[in-house]
Amino acid sequence: MSTTISILLVEDQEMVRAALAALLETENDFAVVGTAPDGRAALEWLADHEADVLVTDIEMPQLDGLQLCAAARRARPDLKVVILTTFARAGYFRRAMSSGASAYLLKDAPAAALVSAIRASITGQKVIDPQLAAEAWSDPDPLTHRERQVLRQAEGGASSEAIAEALGLSEGTVRNYLSSAIGKLQVRNRAEAAALARAKGWL
Amino acid sequence: MSTTISILLVEDQEMVRAALAALLETENDFAVVGTAPDGRAALEWLADHEADVLVTDIEMPQLDGLQLCAAARRARPDLKVVILTTFARAGYFRRAMSSGASAYLLKDAPAAALVSAIRASITGQKVIDPQLAAEAWSDPDPLTHRERQVLRQAEGGASSEAIAEALGLSEGTVRNYLSSAIGKLQVRNRAEAAALARAKGWL
DNA sequence: ACCACGAAATGACGAATGTCATGGGTCGCG
DNA sequence: CGCGACCCATGACATTCGTCATTTCGTGGT
Known part of the structure; x- marks a missing residue:
């Protein structure tokens, strides 16, 4: 069906990866078409396959989620990227947005927020936590x-x-x-x- | 049905909690009968409800998974506890085992390991990663x-x-x-x- | 009663750390 | 071009840190 949203899920912890996949699969218009344990593997997958949305963690070995986001969007500018992380760090958030991510979500957020962020990304919207955005601009990195x-x-x-x-x-x-x-x-x-x-x- | 295994799931990150619940629900003889975001809430839930197995993270606010394990088993010695954590720390592992946990699993482990550990705990078995156990006994805490x-x-x-x-x-x-x-x-x-x-x- | 041991403290010494002034060098920008 | 940034280095100084010897005190074990 043309309205199905195909998803590539990237997360290093195998159990959490499987759990998130199970969660996304409960939405009947979502299809997790691929998974990868790190950025390198995700890029290899993308070389051979198609997906509408890339959902990725940040903290990963090999190539982290922010580097993956930048590389994936260089290769496929129409791919939507949803960043999922444990940490509300202004630096991460800023880097994610300037790499062209569509959404930046915390793992503390409700599962419903992930689902709605994925849907919103398809329509071209950006999903940003207003608190996080305010902190990000008010707190720039002063270090050389x-x-x-x-x-x-x-x-x-x-x-x-x-x-x-x-x-x-x-x-x-x-x-x-x-x-x-x-x-x-x-x-x-x-x-x-x-x-x-x-x-x-x-x- | 009497063969259904009822589970209380404790994990502080809401999205991961929902995801793990979705994962466990895909097993048709598992039932996630309750969830909690920290140890304190889990103990309150246990005061009013019954469960066969407690699946808990370690790193949580209020009351961590190890303290929860000890407290829960003091209240209900027949409750089985499966500890789920990101870290392969010998100290954690040792404390978990001496608190009466049935299993200690890493989030890096396959989802199937969680499922089989839950089943094994019901039959009274202990599930211990042999590598982790060896490290734990060979590497005792030397600090006062x-x-x-x-x-x-x-x-x-x-x-x-x-x-x-x-x-x-x-x-x-x-x-x-x-x-x-x-x-x-x-x-x-x-x-x-x-x-x-x-x-x-x-x- | 005696001993062993951990907790707590003191004083002293050398090494590592944090600060400051000062001297360069490169690069981009108005 | 001059100005401001960032980069790199040196030397001097006070402070903090890491180490060691030594002492006191309480507790638990035999």
Whole structure:
């Protein structure tokens, strides 16, 4: 039937993937025509098959949901993308929207919201949580590229020396970047800075 | 029908909860008779209703899945509990088993594993991933109560002084505990120690 | 009664960290 | 062109952190 909506579902946790598929299949005009455990596999599937909507998680190995969204829409501009994630991070949300996603939903949201978002995406509408959108524009990433790199290394507890080694910088320069990031984020040390930046979705 | 298996499903993310319910309902001798978003709500439900099996996530607000498991089995020793989680942490696994859980499954596992674990739990069997069990016994928590407390505070980047304040200790004592934990875990600083302990499920 | 052990503290020392001033270099923009 | 950003580095300094030796105190075990 021409009114059936065909869906490619991408989610790394196998049990959750199967569960979401079962949920979507309960709508009788939805058809889950393919599933994939990560972005790489999803792109391979798309090379050989057709789908109306791509429903994807963000946190995945290989190629995350945001990279997948951008790559998939480059290949097929008419494909609608619904992003589904655990985290209400402004950075993620912003990246998703600028990659051409049609909707950004939290796994905390009701199942009905996913169903209606999929239907709305088909008609070309964008589904955005107003709270999330407001936070996203009011809270832009203040970090430079280098500060982000250094914070990522510092997250696991690496020493300044180890970070300098990893990035090919001097130890003093690393300390400067960390100090700069600590100042921008108004926290007291590298660990707090890394934790905050991670929570905001800036890393 | 007397052979129907009644299930209480506990999971904080509403969409995942609905999805898992849809998945379980596809088995025609399973009936999801109740759902709850956290441990507290689950216990309230159990006060008024009956179920054969409790399927619960671990990471939840209010009362986590492990606490729920212990409390539920205290109230109803014949209730079977299937723990479902994202993390393969030895500490979680050990706590689950000593709380009387029948099964400990990862969300990475196939959906069929969940179904068969539920069936097996009814017959009194325990379903344990052999890899996880081996890791659990070979990797016991080496930390003392105080070391755990201090590491939990250190996770977010708190200074020794702030930790001392929070726990009512002197700053030097806090440094001693951290130093001890760092030594036991064979890492180089508090951030690495906290990250490792968290990954092992010891916090 | 004695011992072992964890909890708590103190003081001291070297190492790592955070801050600041200062010097460069590149690049895009008005 | 000059200006502002971001990038890279060095040196100096105070603070924080990690380590170690040592002491006190209470609890539980034998």
